[in-house]
Each structure stands twice: as C-alpha cells, then as structure tokens.
Amino acid sequence: MSNFKDQVALITGASSGIGAALAHELAREGANVVLLARRAERLEAIASQIDPNGQRVLAIPCDVTKDSELDQAASFARSKFGKIDIVVANAGWSLKGNVENLRVNDYRRLWETNVFGVLSTIYATLDDLKKTQGRLVIISSVKSYVALSGDSPYSMSKFAMRALCESLSQELAPHGVSVTHICPGYVATEIRQLDNQGIWHSDWQDPISPRLIISAEETAKQIVKAISRRQREQVITNYGKLIVLIKRHMPWLLSWLISKFKIKVAAKPSPIKH
Numbered sequence: 001m002s003n004f005k006d007q008v009a010l011i012t013g014a015s016s017g018i019g020a021a022l023a024h025e026l027a028r029e030g031a032n033v034v035l036l037a038r039r040a041e042r043l044e045a046i047a048s049q050i051d052p053n054g055q056r057v058l059a060i061p062c063d064v065t066k067d068s069e070l071d072q073a074a075s076f077a078r079s080k081f082g083k084i085d086i087v088v089a090n091a092g093w094s095l096k097g098n099v100e101n102l103r104v105n106d107y108r109r110l111w112e113t114n115v116f117g118v119l120s121t122i123y124a125t126l127d128d129l130k131k132t133q134g135r136l137v138i139i140s141s142v143k144s145y146v147a148l149s150g151d152s153p154y155s156m157s158k159f160a161m162r163a164l165c166e167s168l169s170q171e172l173a174p175h176g177v178s179v180t181h182i183c184p185g186y187v188a189t190e191i192r193q194l195d196n197q198g199i200w201h202s203d204w205q206d207p208i209s210p211r212l213i214i215s216a217e218e219t220a221k222q223i224v225k226a227i228s229r230r231q232r233e234q235v236i237t238n239y240g241k242l243i244v245l246i247k248r249h250m251p252w253l254l255s256w257l258i259s260k261f262k263i264k265v266a267a268k269p270s271p272i273k274h
Contacts, residue, residue, distance in 0.1 A: 003228060005030035008081040010074070012064050012121055013091030015042035018139060018187060021220035022088060024050060027057065029224060031086070034077040036062040036070075064091045064117030070124040084128035086227065089118040090139040094154045096265055107153050114157035118164070133176030135227055138165055142183050142240040145247045146254060151265035169232055178230035182223055183244065185237030186213045212239065 009026045013019040015037035023033045027050045035043050035057065043059035051057045058080050060073045077084055092114045095106060118138060129136055144162040147155035165181035172179060214237055226234035235241045246254045257263070 004086075004224075007031045007085040008034065008077065008083055009086035009088065010034040010036065010077055010084050010125060011088040011090055012036045012062070012117070013139075015039040015046065017216050018184070018219055018223070019088070019090040020046050021216035022090070022223060023057075025217070025220040025224050026086070027051070032056045032081050033058075034073070034081070034084075035059045036064070036073050037091070038063050064121055065112045067120050067124070070120050074124045074128065078128070083132055084125050085132045085134040086137065087121065087125045087129060087134070088137040088139065089121045091117055091121075092139070092157070094151075096150050096154075098150055099152055102153065107156070110153045111157055111160075114154070115160050118161065122168075129172075129177045130175045135178045135180065135230060136168065136172070137180045137182060137223070137227055139182045139184070139223075140165070142185050142235065142237070142243055144181075144183055145244050146258075148258065149264035165233070180226050180231055181233040182226065183233065183235040183240060184214070184219055185240035187219050187236075188213050188215050212237075 004026060007026075007030070009023075009031045011019050011023055011026075011033060014023050014033075014035035016039075019035075019037065020042075023035055023046060027033050033050060033056070035047055037043050038061060040059075040061040043061065047054065047057045047059040058077060060076055062069045062073045064070060074084065093110065095102075095110045097106070122136065128134065138161050140161040141154075141158045143151065143155045144158035147159070162181060165179050169179040219236055222234060222236050235244050243254065246257075
C-alpha cells in the first residue's frame with residue numbers, strides 16, 4: 001500500500017475507536033495524518049504516539065457541528081502539509097429509544113453530528129480532494145441497510161449516508177475523486193457507552209456479545225485496504241456481509257427473521273460490576 005506514502009489524511013472523530021485506529025494504520029502506511037475531534041487531550045496523546053516529533057501528524061480540536069471550526073481545521077492542514085488527499089468522515093454517535101418516547105429535537109441533535117457534520121466536513125475539503133484526485137471515506141454502518149426497533153435515529157442517519165455516498169460517487173467520478181462507504185458491524189468502540197445526551201460513561205458494560213464484536217484495529221486495516229482500492233463500499237464482519245446480502249436479495253426473509261426472533265436494538269448497558 002505504498003500509494004499512501006506522503007499522502008495527507010484528515011480524519012474526524014479521531015480521538016478514539018475507529019478514528020484513532022485509522023490514524024495509526026494510515027500513518028504506518030506512510031501517510032501524514034490530521035486528527036480532528038473535540039477532546040484535545042485525547043488527540044494530543046494519539047498524535048504523540050504516532051509521531052512524538054509532530055512532523056507527520058497534526059492534532060486540531062474541532063467540533064464537526066461548527067462549520068467555522070472545520071474550515072479552520074482544513075486551513076491548518078493545508079498550511080502544514082500543503083494538500084489534503086484523503087478525508088475520513090468518522091465522527092458520530094448513537095441515540096436509542098422508540099419513536100413515541102423521543103422528540104424531534106432528539107433526532108436533530110443526532111443528525112447535527114451524524115449527517116450535517118459529515119456534509120460540513122465534505123464542504124470544507126471538497127476542493128482539496130478535487131485538486132489531488134483524492135479519496136473521500138464515509139464511516140457508516142451495517143445499519144445503513146437495516147433498522148431495528150429502538151434505533152430509528154441512528155439508522156436513519158446511516159441510511160442517509162448510504163444515499164449520500166451513492167450520489168457523491170457519481171458526481172465526483174469525473175473529477176477523479178473516489179467515494180467509499182464503510183459499513184462496519186459491531187466494533188469495540190465507545191459508542192455504546194454514550195447516553196442519549198452523547199455523554200460517555202466509562203463504567204457502562206457493553207451489551208453486545210463479545211463474539212459479535214471486531215476490534216477497532218482490525219476494522220481500520222480493512223478500511224485502509226478499501227481506501228487503497230478505491231472501493232465503492234466495504235461491509236465489515238461476516239455477519240454484516242450476510243445481513244446486507246439478504247437485505248439486497250431477500251428483504252422479506254430479513255424482515256421475517258427480525259419479527260420471528262424479536263430482534264431489536266440492545267437496551268442501554270448496565271454499569272460494570274466490580
């Protein structure tokens with residue numbers, strides 16, 4: 001994957017999980033990395049792990065719901081590295097609850113990050129990608145194909161990302177820019193330790209069976225391969241690939257299975273017992 005040597009990758013949501021693992025993996029493949037997230041201390045720690053001298057990494061505290069901060073971050077990236085070749089829109093969180101127990105504002109809060117934050121990231125860097133014939137990567141989910149009870153806000157946001165990728169891949173192809181839609185299954189990240197206000201609880205136990213969870217590091221390796229090949233889409237985890245396959249070719253079967261086995265989004269996790 002030598003095609004990443006001296007490439008410049010800008011990653012949102014880079015302070016933990018998939019974003020942090022991607023930063024490490026792309027740096028190992030020779031890329032310079034620009035890390036964006038709200039948690040400055042976390043960013044600095046990851047940046048120092050990647051390159052203690054700071055020559056190949058730039059950490060910028062940034063809230064993707066604020067256009068001015070994204071524009072400024074992109075400007076800082078250009079000033080340090082001269083270009084942007086890869087943009088990974090990874091920032092996002094999850095909100096759970098049945099529709100009747102939520103309010104429109106709950107959906108708005110989630111979409112500010114998961115949808116409009118992605119759009120703002122694209123607008124801040126689109127001219128750069130056209131200049132470099134670069135790569136746009138949107139971290140979505142298997143839930144961009146299937147929505148479960150209690151998960152409508154998150155699934156809606158990921159369905160929107162799939163539609164965005166389909167449109168953008170056609171619009172940007174004449175400019176030599178590839179668009180890659182990443183659909184992970186359950187990944188070992190902090191997302192299931194966030195409450196409905198987006199607050200992280202370190203003492204919350206993950207409700208998902210460990211057998212279904214893939215590490216952020218392995219996820220990052222698969223994403224980097226997909227970026228290298230300029231793939232349109234990459235579904236991660238075998239069960240995720242099976243779900244997407246059934247949804248595409250036998251949607252009635254997937255609906256029947258969900259109904260038959262009463263499959264729904266996992267309940268809020270309980271505190272870890274010490």
